Amino acid sequence: MMGVMSTPKVVGRQVYGSLYECDNEILKDREKLEEIAREAAKIGNMTLLDIKSWKIGEGVSVVAIVLESHITIHTWPEYSFATVDVYSCGAHTDPYKAFMYIVNELKAKRYTINEADRSSEF
Numbered sequence: 001m002m003g004v005m006s007t008p009k010v011v012g013r014q015v016y017g018s019l020y021e022c023d024n025e026i027l028k029d030r031e032k033l034e035e036i037a038r039e040a041a042k043i044g045n046m047t048l049l050d051i052k053s054w055k056i057g058e059g060v061s062v063v064a065i066v067l068e069s070h071i072t073i074h075t076w077p078e079y080s081f082a083t084v085d086v087y088s089c090g091a092h093t094d095p096y097k098a099f100m101y102i103v104n105e106l107k108a109k110r111y112t113i114n115e116a117d118r119s120s121e122f
Contacts, residue, residue, distance in 0.1 A: 012069070014116040015099040016085040021109035027075035027082060030060045036105045037064040037071050044098030046071075046088055068093050073102060082106055 026032055030053050041048045047067035054061045058078055064071040068088040075082040084102050086095040096115070103111050 011091045012087070012089045012117070013093075013095050014085065014087040015095040015113065016087075016116075017083070017099070017103075017111050017113040019082040019084060019103055019106055019108035019111045020080065022075075022080050022082055023107040024077045024080055026106055027077040027080070028058055028060065030055055030062075033060050033062045033073055033075065034064075036102055037062050037073055039105075040064075040071055040086070040098040040101045041066050043101045044071075044086065044088060044094050046093050046098070071098060071102075073106075082108070 026036075034051055034053050037051060038048060041064055046069075049065045049067055051062065051064045053063070059075040060073070061075075062071075062073040066088065068090045070085070070087055072085045073082060084099060086098045086102075088095045088098075099113065
């Protein structure tokens with residue numbers, strides 16, 4: 001019916017963006033980046049299931065699997081650049097808070113932020 005707001009069956013929100021002029025030392029530090037992803041999951045009220053990371057040249061890729069979906073951080077220290085993706089399902093989660101925590105921890109001087117609604121009413 002038109003005009004009737006229904007609660008989505010699946011609440012999904014994705015917050016993602018590019019981080020510029022970050023701290024190069026942090027961008028190279030695999031253990032520190034894992035710790036940041038772990039804490040971001042807590043801050044976003046997500047349940048961490050597993051975390052993996054890979055050193056790729058100077059950079060690092062971190063993938064945190066959360067019960068509600070995922071958090072990824074990919075870094076290019078040579079350009080002081082990183083990309084971050086926080087996707088979570090569940091009204092109890094806050095992917096925006098998790099994303100902003102990562103922005104602050106990587107000491108990004110500027111960043112882009114995008115949000116996508118991944119909810120389903122069916």
